Amino acid sequence: MATAVRLDDAERSHLRQLVRTTEPGRRAEPAPTSHDTVRPGIHRLLEGLTDLPAYVFNNRLDILAANPLGRVLYSPLFDDQAEPPNSARFTFLREAEARRFWPDWPGFADYAVAVLRTEVGRHPHDAALTGLVARLPGARHPRAAHRSCRLHRVMESISVVLKQNKHSPSIVSACE
Numbered sequence: 001m002a003t004a005v006r007l008d009d010a011e012r013s014h015l016r017q018l019v020r021t022t023e024p025g026r027r028a029e030p031a032p033t034s035h036d037t038v039r040p041g042i043h044r045l046l047e048g049l050t051d052l053p054a055y056v057f058n059n060r061l062d063i064l065a066a067n068p069l070g071r072v073l074y075s076p077l078f079d080d081q082a083e084p085p086n087s088a089r090f091t092f093l094r095e096a097e098a099r100r101f102w103p104d105w106p107g108f109a110d111y112a113v114a115v116l117r118t119e120v121g122r123h124p125h126d127a128a129l130t131g132l133v134a135r136l137p138g139a140r141h142p143r144a145a146h147r148s149c150r151l152h153r154v155m156e157s158i159s160v161v162l163k164q165n166k167h168s169p170s171i172v173s174a175c176e
Contacts, residue, residue, distance in 0.1 A: 038065045046070070059119045060132050061087040061112060076101050088112040092136045 038056050046054055046067040053073040055066035063077060063085040071078055076097055077085040091098045091105070091112050102108040116133055123129055 036062070036064060057087065059115070059123075060129050061089075061115060063087065086132070088116060088132065088136055 036058060042056055043065060046056070046065055049067050050069075053067065053069035055070040055074060056064045058064055063074070066074065066078075074085070076094075077087060077090045080089075083089070087108075091102070091109055098108075099105045116129075116136075119126075119129055120133055
């Protein structure tokens with residue numbers, strides 16, 4: 001099947017993971033170890049980045065830590081005091097504001113969908129992750145970024161992504 005639909009290596013790996021999670025008799029895998037804390041060394045690294053906005057996020061796109069410039073640059077994501085800042089929640093639940101904030105909203109929506117779909121495939125029993133996706137109808141079928149649902153690309157783990165923001169460049173780091 002993978003050959004017929006011309007899947008690349010990352011997509012084949014993702015497909016194998018999905019098949020393994022649905023095999024009869026396979027025990028449910030435990031929820032993954034939480035990546036909701038940031039090591040002291042990463043905090044020191046963020047503090048040392050004084051001329052560049054930076055933040056650290058986990059597999060649910062929760063922002064776990066940010067340096068002062070990162071908090072200023074991404075301040076709209078930090079506005080919701082009820083919940084930790086989350087890029088996907090901001091992108092889909094505060095869409096009008098997110099469209100003004102992200103210079104390429106459809107591109108970021110595609111990115112968020114790809115990350116969440118990959119992580120749900122890797123960790124289908126992670127209640128926090130599946131709960132987040134359930135709250136984000138746009139992540140399942142975004143109207144304006146609807147082409148995301150047709151994407152077959154699967155993103156491998158990201159260690160550091162340099163992302164251009166309309167305000168300035170910033171470092172975005174995944175916490176794995």
